[in-house]
Amino acid sequence: MNVSIVNTLLEVKDLQVFFKGIKTITALSGISFSIAESETLSLVGETGCGKSVAAHAIMRLLPSEARVKGIVKFRGKNLLELSEKEMVEIRGKEIGIIFQNPSLALNPVYSIGHQLAEPLCVHKKEKKEKALFMAAGALKNMGFANTAEYIRYYPSWCSGGMNQRFLIAASTILGPALLIADEPGKGLDRKRVSELETELKKLKFKNKTALLLISHDLSFVQRLADRVAVMYAGEIVEMADSSSIFEEPLHPYSKGLLNSLPEKGFIPIPGFSPSLSNLPSGCRFYPRCSLRKRHCIENHPDLKKINGRAVRCFLYP
Ligand SMILES: Nc1ncnc2c1ncn2[C@@H]1O[C@H](COP(=O)(O)OP(=O)(O)OP(=O)(O)O)[C@@H](O)[C@H]1O
Ligand code: SF4
Ligand SMILES: [Mg+2]
Numbered sequence: 001m002n003v004s005i006v007n008t009l010l011e012v013k014d015l016q017v018f019f020k021g022i023k024t025i026t027a028l029s030g031i032s033f034s035i036a037e038s039e040t041l042s043l044v045g046e047t048g049c050g051k052s053v054a055a056h057a058i059m060r061l062l063p064s065e066a067r068v069k070g071i072v073k074f075r076g077k078n079l080l081e082l083s084e085k086e087m088v089e090i091r092g093k094e095i096g097i098i099f100q101n102p103s104l105a106l107n108p109v110y111s112i113g114h115q116l117a118e119p120l121c122v123h124k125k126e127k128k129e130k131a132l133f134m135a136a137g138a139l140k141n142m143g144f145a146n147t148a149e150y151i152r153y154y155p156s157w158c159s160g161g162m163n164q165r166f167l168i169a170a171s172t173i174l175g176p177a178l179l180i181a182d183e184p185g186k187g188l189d190r191k192r193v194s195e196l197e198t199e200l201k202k203l204k205f206k207n208k209t210a211l212l213l214i215s216h217d218l219s220f221v222q223r224l225a226d227r228v229a230v231m232y233a234g235e236i237v238e239m240a241d242s243s244s245i246f247e248e249p250l251h252p253y254s255k256g257l258l259n260s261l262p263e264k265g266f267i268p269i270p271g272f273s274p275s276l277s278n279l280p281s282g283c284r285f286y287p288r289c290s291l292r293k294r295h296c297i298e299n300h301p302d303l304k305k306i307n308g309r310a311v312r313c314f315l316y317p
Pocket of ligand 1: 019027045046052
């Protein structure tokens with residue numbers, strides 16, 4: 001008997017985010033996905049499709065003007081219903097996040113060593129000296145040679161790429177069960193990206209860390225992700241295991257996204273994403289889709305399951 005036990009760690013159901021202003025921006029229109037222990041799910045899609053908003057909504061880090069609806073269940077608890085005090089306990093300790101902009105995520109007034117050691121002192125009750133020793137070990141893992149020197153550095157003394165590596169060390173130092181990595185390879189050269197890949201794989205296989213990976217680097221995604229969710233204008237248009245997405249994408253947008261890769265000839269998708277304050281009532285990809293039919297203008301396709309994957313397009317009944 002083949003019984004596979006999947007331990008779902010995170011379950012996002014119908015997550016919606018609106019920004020209220022002169023015009024309401026619908027940044028997320030109800031996305032749903034789950035991530036199991038030690039699984040890597042990647043969110044991909046063009047700029048502005050809602051990847052970072054999704055990451056921030058899960059962590060409850062959106063600004064006050066954001067309205068969030070839906071369910072974000074982590075280890076059975078709906079994070080959207082927890083108090084801020086309970087969320088502080090979860091952030092960093094159980095869910096780590098690597099922000100898209102490292103210089104905003106590091107505190108300029110504290111040394112790197114202090115910022116790495118602090119969570120160990122607060123959450124693990126480590127003594128300062130031991131915490132600094134562990135901080136140096138975390139930096140070594142991120143490829144820093146002279147760690148005793150680097151722990152005395154301040155973010156402003158360092159390049160964007162170095163700060164990105166400090167941030168990765170800081171977000172994984174407590175051994176979170178889930179790591180949300182928003183463009184973790186941004187600003188890193190090829191060698192560092194490959195080191196980062198090794199580090200993330202180590203977290204997955206040694207620590208069983210689950211990863212929500214957001215990246216524009218599709219070959220990095222292909223090497224790391226178990227499953228991929230393709231987003232377009234605030235919704236998921238296709239979700240499948242990584243090899244299916246890369247070898248046989250179904251949605252016309254997924255196909256276009258892959259064709260825009262340098263190795264596929266750099267063919268850009270013509271046109272632009274729709275305005276999130278004035279979304280079309282039919283298929284959101286309609287104006288850019290070469291396979292559109294009249295039906296697509298007036299009707300909004302649902303995300304339908306076919307053969308263990310999901311696609312939002314009328315071409316697939
Ligand atoms: N505080 C905010 N107020 C109003 N709109 C916002 C706010 N934050 C994000 N948005 C809008 O939400 C949409 C989704 O933004 P998001 O940052 O999630 O995109 P993204 O997919 O991460 O893009 P990128 O690949 O460039 O990082 C964008 O249109 C953005 O302008
Ligand atoms: S629903 Fe129609 S317009 Fe939308 S992606 Fe499919 S074929 Fe293209
Ligand atoms: Mg982003």
